[in-house]
Amino acid sequence: MSTMSLEPVRGRTDEMIVNMGPQHPATHGVLRVVLGLEGERITRAVPHIGYLHRNHEKIEEARSYPQVIAYTDRMDYVSGTQNELPFVLAVEDMLGIEVPDRAKKIRTMFFELYRLASHLVWMGTAMLDLGAISPFLYTFWDREIILGIVEKTAGARMLPNYYTFGGVRRDVHPDFFKDTADFLDHMERRMVDYEHLVLESPVVHARTIGVGVLSKERAIARGVSGPVLRASGVAYDVRKAFPYDAYPDVEFEIPTSPDGDTYARFWVRFQEMYQSIRILRQLVELTPKTGPHKGKAPARIKPPAGERYRAVENSRGELGVLVVSDGTDKPYRVKHRGAAFSNLQIVPDLFVGAKFSDSIAILSSLDPVFGEIDR
Amino acid sequence: MEVRMKQERLFDEDVYTVHPEDYRALCERLAAEGYDFPRAISGLDMGYGLRVTLQLTRMKDLAKVTVRTDVPYEDPVVPSVTDLWPGVEWYEREAYDMLGIRFAGHPDLRRILLEDEWALHPLLKRYDTGGYPLPGWEPAPWPDPEPWTPPPPPEPEPEAEGEASEGGEAS
Amino acid sequence: MGLLGSDERPRDIILGTLDDLINMARSRSMWPLTFGIACCAIEMMATWDPKIDADRFGMFFRNTPRQADVMIVSGTVNKKLAKRLRRLYDQMAEPKWVISMGACANQGGPFRQGYSVVEGVDKIVPVDVYIPGCPPRPEALLQALLLLRDKIADRELRYQKPREIPADYDVLAEPGKDGRLPVL
Amino acid sequence: MSLLQEVWQAVKAIGTGMATVHKRVYEDAPTEFYPYVKPDLPPVSVQSLALVENEDGSERCIVCLQCERACPAQVITIERHRNPEGKGFLIDRFDIDLVNCMYCAACVEACPVSSIVTIQDFEMSTYDLQTLKADIDFLHEQARRARQWYSPKFGVELRTEDGRIEKAPPEMQPGGLAELLKPAEEVDS
Numbered sequence: 032m033s034t035m036s037l038e039p040v041r042g043r044t045d046e047m048i049v050n051m052g053p054q055h056p057a058t059h060g061v062l063r064v065v066l067g068l069e070g071e072r073i074t075r076a077v078p079h080i081g082y083l084h085r086n087h088e089k090i091e092e093a094r095s096y097p098q099v100i101a102y103t104d105r106m107d108y109v110s111g112t113q114n115e116l117p118f119v120l121a122v123e124d125m126l127g128i129e130v131p132d133r134a135k136k137i138r139t140m141f142f143e144l145y146r147l148a149s150h151l152v153w154m155g156t157a158m159l160d161l162g163a164i165s166p167f168l169y170t171f172w173d174r175e176i177i178l179g180i181v182e183k184t185a186g187a188r189m190l191p192n193y194y195t196f197g198g199v200r201r202d203v204h205p206d207f208f209k210d211t212a213d214f215l216d217h218m219e220r221r222m223v224d225y226e227h228l229v230l231e232s233p234v235v236h237a238r239t240i241g242v243g244v245l246s247k248e249r250a251i252a253r254g255v256s257g258p259v260l261r262a263s264g265v266a267y268d269v270r271k272a273f274p275y276d277a278y279p280d281v282e283f284e285i286p287t288s289p290d291g292d293t294y295a296r297f298w299v300r301f302q303e304m305y306q307s308i309r310i311l312r313q314l315v316e317l318t319p320k321t322g323p324h325k326g327k328a329p330a331r332i333k334p335p336a337g338e339r340y341r342a343v344e345n346s347r348g349e350l351g352v353l354v355v356s357d358g359t360d361k362p363y364r365v366k367h368r369g370a371a372f373s374n375l376q377i378v379p380d381l382f383v384g385a386k387f388s389d390s391i392a393i394l395s396s397l398d399p400v401f402g403e404i405d406r
Numbered sequence: 407m408e409v410r411m412k413q414e415r416l417f418d419e420d421v422y423t424v425h426p427e428d429y430r431a432l433c434e435r436l437a438a439e440g441y442d443f444p445r446a447i448s449g450l451d452m453g454y455g456l457r458v459t460l461q462l463t464r465m466k467d468l469a470k471v472t473v474r475t476d477v478p479y480e481d482p483v484v485p486s487v488t489d490l491w492p493g494v495e496w497y498e499r500e501a502y503d504m505l506g507i508r509f510a511g512h513p514d515l516r517r518i519l520l521e522d523e524w525a526l527h528p529l530l531k532r533y534d535t536g537g538y539p540l541p542g543w544e545p546a547p548w549p550d551p552e553p554w555t556p557p558p559p560p561e562p563e564p565e566a567e568g569e570a571s572e573g574g575e576a577s
Numbered sequence: 578m579g580l581l582g583s584d585e586r587p588r589d590i591i592l593g594t595l596d597d598l599i600n601m602a603r604s605r606s607m608w609p610l611t612f613g614i615a616c617c618a619i620e621m622m623a624t625w626d627p628k629i630d631a632d633r634f635g636m637f638f639r640n641t642p643r644q645a646d647v648m649i650v651s652g653t654v655n656k657k658l659a660k661r662l663r664r665l666y667d668q669m670a671e672p673k674w675v676i677s678m679g680a681c682a683n684q685g686g687p688f689r690q691g692y693s694v695v696e697g698v699d700k701i702v703p704v705d706v707y708i709p710g711c712p713p714r715p716e717a718l719l720q721a722l723l724l725l726r727d728k729i730a731d732r733e734l735r736y737q738k739p740r741e742i743p744a745d746y747d748v749l750a751e752p753g754k755d756g757r758l759p760v761l
Numbered sequence: 762m763s764l765l766q767e768v769w770q771a772v773k774a775i776g777t778g779m780a781t782v783h784k785r786v787y788e789d790a791p792t793e794f795y796p797y798v799k800p801d802l803p804p805v806s807v808q809s810l811a812l813v814e815n816e817d818g819s820e821r822c823i824v825c826l827q828c829e830r831a832c833p834a835q836v837i838t839i840e841r842h843r844n845p846e847g848k849g850f851l852i853d854r855f856d857i858d859l860v861n862c863m864y865c866a867a868c869v870e871a872c873p874v875s876s877i878v879t880i881q882d883f884e885m886s887t888y889d890l891q892t893l894k895a896d897i898d899f900l901h902e903q904a905r906r907a908r909q910w911y912s913p914k915f916g917v918e919l920r921t922e923d924g925r926i927e928k929a930p931p932e933m934q935p936g937g938l939a940e941l942l943k944p945a946e947e948v949d950s
Binding site: 081086088089090124252253254273337338339340342349353368372373376406 | 416417418419442443444445448449450451459461468472491492493496504517518519520521528529534535
């Protein structure tokens with residue numbers, strides 16, 4: 032097959048070519064990696080992507096601006112509304128739409144709720160890859176609570192199409208703040224359990240510490256962002272670097288770890304969940320209970336000709352979008368910068384030299400989501 | 407070395423529009439200036455040619471910069487910058503896959519999202535959403551090459567590439 | 578899918594009854610294949626979470642197609658994936674069933690006009706149950722699984738429509754292969 | 762690390778894990794026994810679409826084509842003709858392709874008269890896709906079967922036992938109560 036660019040080297044009998052995916056329980060979707068193995072050691076790794084290429088960027092050129100929001104949802108499908116935000120911010124910038132303070136805070140609350148949901152899915156599936164089943168059951172249990180809160184307001188569980196230009200589509204449910212506060216209490220108790228099950232487990236230690244080390248310079252040069260970058264010791268977070276929405280109003284820290292190994296990436300995601308809980312706690316207090324949820328936006332969204340790049344820090348890293356407008360009601364070009372797309376590039380770097388079974392742990396620590404990678 | 411380019415300020419980033427022959431030289435200069443984090447390379451069909459947009463961030467002080475260069479449809483070759491920023495490797499492959507921009511010096515320029523056998527570069531404006539040629543599509547005339555020659559004083563208004571976008575409307 | 582491997586309605590009383598018995602057993606132990614593709618895959622995982630808990634009906638994920646009975650196509654199938662999907666289907670042992678989950682798998686959904694998306698997984702493999710939704714709730718998947726269970730066990734439904742396996746891979750061809758697209 | 766330490770580590774880890782898992786044994790199981798117990802969905806939940814008629818059986822839809830324009834997935838097909846007597850338009854054809862619909866509720870947001878609404882009937886799995894190509898009768902039937910539905914203009918509405926349509930009590934409504942409790946005629950212009 033021509034996509035298999037990794038031909039066995041003529042005359043070498045000690046190297047075995049192993050194909051992993053696209054249907055593999057541990058590839059988090061439809062990734063295909065062709066591995067060259069010498070015994071247990073990986074000598075070469077070539078990732079093949081595109082098995083979920085859904086022509087997002089082409090089809091978004093044929094849709095009007097409000098319609099594109101519904102499509103952006105389907106990119107990083109684990110983290111719902113987070114995908115809508117860069118596009119919405121970019122168009123708001125181009126049009127100069129003012130967003131009311133309360134709408135910003137509601138958006139940020141949803142953003143952080145979905146970050147928790149996404150990290151819970153990551154934790155469940157990553158531990159499933161490492162052979163533990165109970166964390167999957169517990170994290171999905173907790174995720175259902177988040178999705179319940181979201182559904183009560185936004186009307187859908189995963190892909191709610193909730194943000195809009197100038198705010199959010201509808202006001203939050205009257206119980207939203209109380210539900211969120213209750214959930215945070217619940218989540219804080221649960222985090223103790225998760226630490227026991229994941230971070231303190233010697234099985235996880237044995238599988239992850241010192242595995243797949245990514246150096247700081249390599250991480251930056253490869254364009255890696257999000258928890259993977261922060262686990263390599265770079266305190267780059269779009270929420271702090273280029274603040275958007277209500278992030279300037281809340282206090283939080285950027286957890287970093289100097290190690291750069293798989294365990295560090297696990298640890299950073301855990302700390303991010305604590306920070307999310309902290310942000311949500313503040314926002315439950317800060318958000319006005321009544322007020323406008325939507326600013327004044329023109330009826331027909333027609334940004335002036337020009338282009339705008341906006342980025343947000345979603346669960347996987349810097350999710351950006353370059354919107355090019357030609358003055359009509361349809362975007363001329365929408366280019367998504369997927370965080371997982373950049374993060375997945377380091378697969379060859381990390382796999383080569385690792386053991387075959389470590390590749391599963393490394394891959395799950397990168398947390399790829401193929402809707403965003405293949406678009 | 408003299409770099410033929412136009413510099414402007416767009417929101418919070420510097421935008422350099424550069425002649426394709428000088429693209430590599432400018433990138434080397436930016437790499438030497440410490441721009442180390444490659445955000446993305448976007449391919450873009452302008453209606454008269456193809457545009458490559460490279461976006462960089464400097465981790466030290468979070469300065470952002472965008473480099474743009476336009477190449478004609480007939481010979482869309484842009485020098486690759488994978489040796490300066492290895493993180494753009496897949497983005498260059500994607501731009502090749504989607505728009506057919508060839509990056510000279512790229513170590514592994516293959517299709518990335520579509521299958522290797524395909525001849526289609528689907529994001530070109532001459533195709534409709536389904537990948538079929540649009541009837542009656544004609545490339546727009548190439549705009550003035552003038553914007554590269556004199557580096558004018560930085561424009562205060564965040565009004566970018568107006569004339570370039572108009573060219574794209576021809577489809 | 579009968580005992581004798583025939584799709585025709587068995588007329589024999591003894592074998593027909595035995596067939597029903599076997600199909601009842603089959604319908605109580607449907608093992609889906611772990612084959613998550615896109616958004617719907619997350620909801621598919623959520624169907625096996627403690628809240629919905631499809632394990633109650635004797636359904637457990639199998640990681641290899643050789644052991645699986647049901648393929649849940651949970652997401653957009655594009656032309657690159659379609660060959661692999663068909664191969665997975667071919668690798669599954671008879672009897673086998675396919676559930677098409679979500680708008681994309683049904684008919685391409687919101688992406689159906691695009692150049693790379695297969696407009697419906699039923700162009701590649703025969704589909705038994707369709708679930709609308711984008712993505713469907715976990716309960717909707719469970720309802721579809723129960724519908725499939727009825728279909729396996731129910732004689733009338735089982736023989737309603739003979740299964741047609743799409744023969745070739747026509748849909749996988751590139752739009753340009755029929756001569757309408759100039760090669761650049 | 763000595764062997765003894767390793768053994769102790771292992772025992773401790775297994776103990777912690779067992780204790781953590783054991784804690785859950787006494788919690789209430791979150792399982793909803795779905796086919797026997799239907800889930801209690803929030804009233805705004807978007808599971809399917811319906812076309813509501815007025816109480817007297819006349820059409821609420823004014824055929825303004827807003828929903829067709831707003832639909833991202835382009836699944837709504839409407840044909841209309843001008844009403845020969847009186848003003849406005851009459852429906853020739855109103856199809857929603859519920860197979861390809863992405864359930865984003867953009868059409869419901871766009872509808873000026875809250876004719877097209879979201880309902881919570883998620884049990885739509887089928888052996889045959891053609892049953893999901895909804896025409897106007899199908900959509901009316903969906904609305905007649907529904908006990909309650911939601912639209913941004915009117916909020917949650919209920920169908921009473923005797924077939925009348927009522928606004929749901931405030932505790933069932935989503936946020937933004939003040940807008941919703943306005944009389945319907947004001948919005949309908």
